[in-house]
Amino acid sequence: MKPSAAFRLLSILGASLFAVAVAHGADLALTADANTSALRPNANFGYLSNLYVDSNSTTFIQFDLSGLPAGITASQVSKATVTLFVNRITSTGQIAVSPVTSAWTESGITYDNSPSIGSALTTFSPGASGVFITLDVTSLVQGWVTNPGTNHGIALSSSSGASAVFDSKENDQTSHQADLNVTITSMGATGATGAMGATGSQGIPGLPGATGAQGNQGAPGVAGVTGATGVAGVTGAVGATGATGAQGTTGIAGVTGATGTTGAVGVTGATGATGMTGSQGATGIVGSTGSTGATGVTGATGMTGATGATGIEGSTGSTGAVGSTGATGATGATGATGMTYMGSYDGSVTYSGADVVLYNNQLYYAIQASPFSAVLPTNSAYWTILLPQGATGATGADGISVTGATGATGPSGSTGAIGATGSTGQAGVDGTGSNLSPWGGTIADGTMLSSSSTKVSYVTATDPMSLTLPPATLAGQEIKIVDPYQSSSSSGFTVNAASGDVIYDPWLGLGNAPQTSVLEFNAIDLISDGNHHWYVYFGGSPT
Secondary structure (H helix, E strand, C coil): CCCCHHHHHHHHHHHHHHHHHHCEEEEEEEEEEEEEECCCCCCCCCCCCEEEECCCEEEEEEEEHHHCCCCCCHHHEEEEEEEEEEEEEEECCCEEEEEECCCCCCCCCCCCCCCCECCCCEEECCCCCCEEEEEECHHHHHHHHHCHHHCCCEEEECCCCCEEEEECCCCCCCCCCCEEEEEECCCCCCCCCCCCCCCCCCCCCCCCCCCCCCCCCCCCCCCCCCCCCCCCCCCCECCCCCCCCCCCCCCCCCCCCCCCCCCCCCCCCCCCCCCCCCCCCCCCCCCCCCCCCCCCCCCCCCCCCCCCCCCCCCCCCCCCCCCCCECCCCCCCCCCCCCEEEEECCCCCCCCCCEEEEECCEEEEECCCCCCCCCCCCCCCCEEEEECCCCCCCCCCCCCCCCCCCCCCCCCCCCCCCCCCCCCCCCCCCCCCCCCCCEEEEECCCEECCCCCCEEEEEECCCCEEEECCCCCCCCCEEEEECCCCCCCCCCEEEECCCCCEEECCCCCCCCCCECEEEECCEEEEEECCCCEEEEEEEECCC
16 A cells, blocks of 8 residues: 555654754843943943943843753754844944953943953844844854853944844833843754664555655754664565666666575595504412502503595585566655745744744744745734643742842933824813922922922913022932923023033933033923033923
8 A cells, every 4th residue: 555645744744843842932031131331330230221332331141041951062052143233323324242251230230340352253234213132142152052151241332323122031012122042953962873663564665755855954863872773675676778767776686596506515534543452461479468568550552543634615606597577666646845944043044935943942844935034933924823831831930029229310312303293182180199299389490499309390471581400419319390381482491500510301312411400392201410510301392
């Protein structure tokens, strides 16, 4: 009976799944991420939800390799990739990826105590915001596996004008922290060779299928136990000569000729003559009992007879005739196209139909070719789950929660474009609760504020007008000012810093440059660091 197409397809699927099981990926834990800034050399930004890379800012990322199998070697790491999520791009350019060569901590790193950095491993240019970028760091991870003490992570830096923001592990909005995926080849030792099985009966030769297209090189498989030697197939007879086609199977071996008769056994040589018996010693004289007489001398042993000649060897029998060659078997039907395992999903690759990738600990099968790269396996129009992720393990015991010290205030982000002014909404009902700022009253033009309250709110009396803030010497002091005269013809109000103080306002296009006065419309919220610096928390319409 010929094997059915369904049976052949199941055989191909089984072989593909075995190949998938040989190489597997491991997503390693992100342990630390932070950036430093030359503009604030003593500040730590490990608590921020974003990671900044530009001419003044460098990002540091470190992973924990303890999730790799015990005893792994560098040669068993076939591929390692780091995936980053581009939150936004301010300006394009090249970003360098370099190994960090000395120790650092997320809560302690600053620009002044930054760790040393090695030569760039690779560079990349983030082309758009809101996308994932995957970087090949195979050689670097292989070095860490060989010498774990050198794993201080990677650094992202730019000296070519690039300015980009990536998600950190503290980001609770898009929540796409950096990920290190390591593809591992076989780990087990070669098993002992199994005993040779008994020879089975001759199987029916299968129909040869057409030669399929060359597949991609698969990952090296685990050396399995040596199986028993299969029975040789029956050789087909030689067919009539025709057009040159595929190589036919080998014909049946001819019958072995009869064994020649065994030659006659040679004549046994004659037995040698027996040697002569020695003469007996004389009997002693009988007399009185005395000492026993001496034993007579033993006669010499006779000589061994010569060995007979070897008989003549019989002649060799004649060789039997060679059997005729069997006919060539018919060409088998073309086998079904097998799946191709492509390793961990790579957003830069445009996948073909029947490709299989590992993504989020699940195997996905491409039901049709992707029209372009970065088509995620979760897109059901192009992918389907081949092997789902296993059941979730039991929840571990709660860890000990330790609240870290409050980090320094991060640098202000770049200024976004000013949106169009919306129409004035209906007045809301009065709020309640303990988070309302204390009322500071209505302030007139030229007023110098002198409140020492931690939080205080004011309303302007006219528009336009000017006012002066109190000295920024009370850390955490928050002042809110609202202009009730906001309209399309509003002139706004000018906020002046006290003598020796400066204002940082990134909301109205001033960037991080310190100012001694700013012009605001509608509302403003300022916070003091206690060191003669006011920071604008929001500007424009209150939210």
